[in-house]
Amino acid sequence: MPSQRRTRAFVLIVALVILITIYITSGEQQTLTSDFYTKTQEALQAKEYEAAARERDAVGVDERLKAAADAAKQAANEKGQQYIDSVEGPGEKSVAGRVKLNTDDGEKKFKGVAMQGGKSRDSAEEKVDETPEDHEIEMELNAILKKSPVIIFSKSYCPHSARAKHILLDVYNIKPAPHVVELDEHPLGDRLQAELAKSTGRRTVPNVLVMAASIGGGDEIAELDATRKLEDTLKAMMGSRAIEVSRKEVHTNAEMTALR
Structure with missing residues (x-):
């Protein structure tokens, strides 16, 4: 115990x-x-x-x-659709990316080179019988279209081309600056001109393309400038690619002579 x-x-x-x-x-x-x-x-x-x-x-x-x-x-999409409708017409779709505009007489005013899969096409269907020469032209054309939203296909000796280039390069401040292709100096100039004739319906020069859509030649550019519609047309078609589009108000005597 x-x-x-x-x-x-x-x-x-x-x-x-x-x-x-x-x-x-x-x-x-x-x-x-x-x-x-x-x-x-x-x-x-x-x-x-x-x-x-x-x-x-x-x-x-x-x-x-x-x-x-x-x-x-949504507002941006609606605005973009409104512009597309104004160019193509309500409910009308572009064919293979081409821009079309119904004028009063029913004519399609703007026709463009379609960019699809790195190639231009004349229709919604892919070309199955494309030759190496066709492919070369398509690749060259696509490379040119990538250089600027505004492309001026010209010939160095053409007075109508000189007038269009003067308006777009000297009368207006356009950024990015338009890119000029002198078809008579380009090694593929003739074939490029033929391809543009098929794609845009315009064989003559100048042929001014904005975002791959042709807005016409020298007469059309001069008319758009004279009616003060060129600036709005370029801004609308270039969209977000347009850094600056404005018309210079002061002209020298040489510029006024060239415009005539």
């Missing part, structure tokens, strides 16, 4: 453990009910609520920005 001394020591230890437990429990209760603990908890909760509110506001801002972006995109 354990001695009385050991028994008393054991009882004393048990009593001490019980007292310590009661003290700790009591301290926790006092801490939980103290003003300091209460205020600390309230402050932490307030910060959590504030963080949650900021997160909700951020989500709301993102949603509003997304909605604004969607609205802007």
